[in-house]
Amino acid sequence: MTTGYVGALAGAGLCIWMLAASASPASAESAAKGTLVVNGMPVEITQAYAYTQKGFFDEKKLDVVVLLCDAAVPDAAVRDVFARNSLITSGTLHCVELVINADRQIISFRVQHQRFGQRPPGGGSTEHVFDAKTFDGKTAAGRAHTTSTQMSFDDVPYSYDITFNAAVASGR
Numbered sequence: 001m002t003t004g005y006v007g008a009l010a011g012a013g014l015c016i017w018m019l020a021a022s023a024s025p026a027s028a029e030s031a032a033k034g035t036l037v038v039n040g041m042p043v044e045i046t047q048a049y050a051y052t053q054k055g056f057f058d059e060k061k062l063d064v065v066v067l068l069c070d071a072a073v074p075d076a077a078v079r080d081v082f083a084r085n086s087l088i089t090s091g092t093l094h095c096v097e098l099v100i101n102a103d104r105q106i107i108s109f110r111v112q113h114q115r116f117g118q119r120p121p122g123g124g125s126t127e128h129v130f131d132a133k134t135f136d137g138k139t140a141a142g143r144a145h146t147t148s149t150q151m152s153f154d155d156v157p158y159s160y161d162i163t164f165n166a167a168v169a170s171g172r
Contacts (some may be wrong), residue, residue: 005065006046006111006144014171017032028169030047030048030049030050030164030165030166031046031047031048031162031164031165031166032045032046032047032048032061032068032069032162032164032166033045033046033162033163033164034068034145034160034161034162034163034164035160035161036068036070036094036096036111036113036159036160036162036163037149037157037158037159037160038094038111038113038115038116038156038158039115039156039157039158040157041115043070043094043113044070045068045069045070045094045096045160045162046069046070046071047067047068047069047070047072047073047104048066048067048068048097048164048165048166049066049067049068049069049070049073049078049166049169050064050065050066050067050140050166050167050168050169051064051065051078051079051168051169051170051171052064052065052137052168052169052170052171053065053095053099053171054171055102056099056101056107056108057101057107058101058102058132061101061102062102062137062171063100063101063102063107063166064099064100064137064140065079065097065098065099065100065133066097066098066099066100066140066144066164066166067095067096067097067098067140068095068096068097068098068144068160068162068164069093069094069095069096070093070094070095071092071093071094073087073093073095081097081110081166088113088114088120089114089117090114091114093112094112094113094114095110095111095112096109096111096112096144096160096162097110097111097112097122098128098130098144099111100130100135100140104130104132104135105130106124106125106128106129106130106144107124108122108123108124109121109122109123109124109125109128110122111152111154111158111160113158115156116152116153116154116156117154119152119153119154120152121150121158122150125150126147127144127146127147127148127150128144128145129144129145129146129147130142130143131143132146133165134165138167139165139166139167139170140164140165140166140167140168141164141165141166142163143161143162143163143164144160144161144162144164145147145155145159145160145161146158146159146160146161147163
């Protein structure tokens with residue numbers, strides 16, 4: 001009976017180890033939780049992607065591009081706004097793209113939703129804020145939000161409030 005008991009303990013230990021091992025990647029997984037509201041219609045944001053690129057204002061530093069979307073984005077479209085266009089215009093993908101500098105400030109944004117057509121709001125604005133929790137070159141995490149409802153170029157109201165955690169991939 002002792003052998004059965006030891007075998008059961010070993011099996012239980014293996015199961016616990018396997019659960020712990022499988023839980024580790026999930027906790028490091030990129031995710032987002034929040035809402036993009038366009039023209040009064042909410043879109044739940046669940047996906048987060050991040051990668052580095054050469055600093056816009058200081059080429060010696062890296063900016064981090066954060067892409068927050070409501071659906072999984074094909075690999076080729078994560079870094080290419082034009083590759084996302086057909087998904088955006090068809091209404092199957094909605095995203096907020098942020099460029100955050102080394103000082104943890106949003107220096108550029110783009111809000112992608114089919115309601116904006118070919119003129120998505122974007123540029124620079126102090127009305128778009130990043131409250132960093134972690135921003136160390138390996139992980140970008142925190143809260144991104146607008147300080148109030150914004151207006152697109154065509155006077156379509158929008159806002160977002162999204163908490164996210166994303167592993168930062170190196171730039172190309």
